[in-house]
Amino acid sequence: xxxxxxxxxxxxxxxxxxxxxxEAALDVFSDFGFRGSTIDMIAKRAKLSKPNILYxxxxxxxxxxxxxxxLLETWLAPLHAINEDNDPIDEICKYIEQKLNMARDFPRExxxxxxxxxxxxxxxxxxxxxxxxDLVAQKVKIIEAWSKDGKxxxxxxxxxxxxxxxxxxxxxxxxxxxxxxxDDNTKxxxxxxxxxxxxxxxxxxxx
Amino acid sequence: xxxxxxxxxxxxxxxxxxxxxxEAALDVFSDFGFRGSTIDMIAKRAKLSKPNILYxxxxxxxxxxxxxxxLLETWLAPLHAINEDNDPIDEICKYIEQKLNMARDFPRExxxxxxxxxxxxxxxxxxxxxxxxDLVAQKVKIIEAWSKDGKxxxxxxxxxxxxxxxxxxxxxxxxxxxxxxxDDNTKxxxxxxxxxxxxxxxxxxxx
DNA sequence: GTCTATATCGAGATAGAC
DNA sequence: GTCTATCTCGATATAGAC
Numbered sequence: 120x121x122x123x124x125x126x127x128x129x130x131x132x133x134x135x136x137x138x139x140x141x142e143a144a145l146d147v148f149s150d151f152g153f154r155g156s157t158i159d160m161i162a163k164r165a166k167l168s169k170p171n172i173l174y175x176x177x178x179x180x181x182x183x184x185x186x187x188x189x190l191l192e193t194w195l196a197p198l199h200a201i202n203e204d205n206d207p208i209d210e211i212c213k214y215i216e217q218k219l220n221m222a223r224d225f226p227r228e229x230x231x232x233x234x235x236x237x238x239x240x241x242x243x244x245x246x247x248x249x250x251x252x253d254l255v256a257q258k259v260k261i262i263e264a265w266s267k268d269g270k271x272x273x274x275x276x277x278x279x280x281x282x283x284x285x286x287x288x289x290x291x292x293x294x295x296x297x298x299x300x301x302d303d304n305t306k307x308x309x310x311x312x313x314x315x316x317x318x319x320x321x322x323x324x325x326x
Numbered sequence: 327x328x329x330x331x332x333x334x335x336x337x338x339x340x341x342x343x344x345x346x347x348x349e350a351a352l353d354v355f356s357d358f359g360f361r362g363s364t365i366d367m368i369a370k371r372a373k374l375s376k377p378n379i380l381y382x383x384x385x386x387x388x389x390x391x392x393x394x395x396x397l398l399e400t401w402l403a404p405l406h407a408i409n410e411d412n413d414p415i416d417e418i419c420k421y422i423e424q425k426l427n428m429a430r431d432f433p434r435e436x437x438x439x440x441x442x443x444x445x446x447x448x449x450x451x452x453x454x455x456x457x458x459x460d461l462v463a464q465k466v467k468i469i470e471a472w473s474k475d476g477k478x479x480x481x482x483x484x485x486x487x488x489x490x491x492x493x494x495x496x497x498x499x500x501x502x503x504x505x506x507x508x509d510d511n512t513k514x515x516x517x518x519x520x521x522x523x524x525x526x527x528x529x530x531x532x533x
Numbered sequence: 534g535t536c537t538a539t540a541t542c543g544a545g546a547t548a549g550a551c
Numbered sequence: 552g553t554c555t556a557t558c559t560c561g562a563t564a565t566a567g568a569c
Contacts, residue, residue, distance in 0.1 A: 136552095152445070154362035157544060171553055173546065230444055233499075237437055237444070238359070240502045247506035255507045277508060278522040282493050285500070289492035292440075295447045299454035300462045301484060315485040319530045343534095364562060378535055380564065 137175050139165050141189065144182045149227035152234050153183050184242050187235060190228045191246055197221065198280075201258050207265040208324055212317045215283055219316065222291035223309045229291035255280060271324040279320075286316055344382050346372050348396065351389045356434035359441050360390050391449050394442060397435045398453055404428065405487075408465050414472040415531055419524045422490055426523065429498035430516045436498035462487060478531040486527075493523055 129137070143165035147156045158179055162169045176182045197217035201210050222229050235243055255277070262276035290297060290312055297308050336344065350372035354363045365386055369376045383389045404424035408417050429436050442450055462484070469483035497504060497519055504515050 132552095150445075152359055152361065152441075154359060155445075158546085159544070168554060169545090170547080170555085174552065179545070233440070233444055236500050236503050237440055238357075238362075240506075244502070244506070247503055251503075252507050252509070256509070274525075275518055275522050278519055280507075281496055281500075281504060281519075282523070282526065285492040285496035286489050289488055293443050293488075293492070295451070296443050296454055296458075297488060299447075299451070300459050300487075302459070302463070311482055312485055312488075315482050316489070318481075319489065319526065323526045323529045339534095365564085366562075375536060376563090377537085377565080381534065386563070 133175075136167075140167070140172055140175055140182065141186055144186050145190075145227050145231065148183060148186060149231040149234070153179075153238075158182075180242075186231065187242050190232060191243065191250075193225070194221075194228065194232060195251065195254060198254055198258060201261060203261045203264065207271045208321050211283075211320055211324060215287060215316050215320060216313060218283060218287035219290065219309060219313055222287050222289075226291040226294065229288050233288065233292045269326055272326050274323065283316075283320065286319075287312075340382075343374070347374070347379055347382055347389065348393055351393050352397075352434050352438065355390060355393060356438040356441070360386075360445075365389075393438065394449050397438060398450065398457075400432070401428075401435065401439060402458065402461060405461055405465060408468060410468045410471065414478045415528045418490075418527055418531060422494060422523050422527060423520060425490060425494035426497065426516060426520055429494050429496075433498040433501065436495050440495065440499045476533055479533050481530065490523075490527065493526075494519075 140161065144156075144161050146164055147160045150156075151160070156179075158169050158172055161182065162172050165172070172182075176185070197214055200217070201214055235241070240247055258280070259276040262271070262274070262279060265271045266273050266276075290308055294308075298304060301308060347368065351363075351368050353371055354367045357363075358367070363386075365376050365379055368389065369379050372379070379389075383392070404421055407424070408421055442448070447454055465487070466483040469478070469481070469486060472478045473480050473483075497515055501515075505511060508515060
């Protein structure tokens with residue numbers, strides 16, 4: 120049994136090693152998917168030997184699961200931050216900006232997540248049906264309250280979230296298509312996407 | 327060299343066989359990605375033997391490339407249909423509806439395409455930079471003309487297309503997440519997504 | 534054209550020395 | 552804890568009979 124699986128307490132050096140492995144694994148998995156990635160690739164990127172990787176993790180799947188678990192934490196953070204007491208349109212715009220910043224700054228995480236969902240979420244389905252569903256339900260209520268109070272227009276809150284997720288993550292997941300279609304490659308798509316999306320969503324939400 | 331690669335002319339039975347193989351391949355590739363799929367899976371689904379598959383196609387990659395080429399044709403059809411002479415908002419709404427219908431009726435194609443783009447478009451990059459880019463450039467001009475004539479609001483046409491692609495395809499590619507988040511699984515997400523998206527985009531585009 | 538049998542190879546995982 | 556060497560298996564692709 121690999122060291123990291125048996126106990127929670129790790130020495131500093133062990134913690135470092137697993138972090139290096141997870142960082143390399145994120146690189147590889149996000150580029151080639153789970154099945155397209157090999158332990159050898161991860162080992163090379165981490166500058167460790169293949170058996171050494173398997174000393175820290177039971178098997179390839181364990182690495183994948185750990186990477187996904189880490190990513191989910193940060194992935195849901197912006198949604199948590201939506202606050203009922205602030206101005207509704209400001210809150211939504213802030214959320215869009217945060218999601219777009221994450222797509223720009225963490226494209227590997229976005230692609231890895233997209234890959235996992237595309238394959239039917241074999242490793243994160245429980246989280247989708249549990250933590251994510253509950254969190255969304257909570258924020259849906261906020262949107263509904265805003266609508267009821269006439270602070271924003273009447274919209275389907277679920278589809279609002281789906282649209283924000285889809286449009287922001289698109290710039291990370293489909294970046295090769297975005298850059299292929301845009302003629303002027305000197306301009307960063309993210310710079311113009313922000314204003315566009317904020318305009319679109321606030322126009323719809325303005326009562 | 328496999329039969330189907332040497333000449334263009336195929337007998338009726340050969341054409342049938344290759345169609346059966348491509349149909350099975352679409353099933354398998356869209357579920358497991360290129361690397362996660364095996365020729366055996368395709369053979370089983372097509373009810374043919376593995377060597378028989380390789381009689382019709384040189385190798386696994388040739389099957390993948392052929393499936394992608396077929397799918398791209400149908401994939402771009404709705405974009406072609408956008409007509410400058412009709413009412414702008416009607417045309418955009420029609421486009422959204424067609425894209426959403428395709429996501430509903432051809433989820434395998436949508437997922438396969440998403441997978442290919444996520445991996446960096448190894449097999450369709452030339453088409454993205456050629457046919458797709460040209461087609462988009464042409465339709466971007468139509469949007470710009472509509473804006474200039476005051477028929478629709480001023481929007482960035484590229485980001486408009488990106489957003490339509492992202493939001494519609496989301497319901498096919500991320501369906502497992504969509505269904506996990508929605509409490510009531512009896513209702514079809516597509517039924518409510520159509521009105522939502524049409525409202526969102528026409529609100530933004532109304533001058 | 535289609536099959537069975539098989540060569541070959543890449544990759545996950547382990548054994549055991551140090 | 553980390554390494555080299557190796558086992559093992561699954562998958563691509565081919566050989567050759569029918």
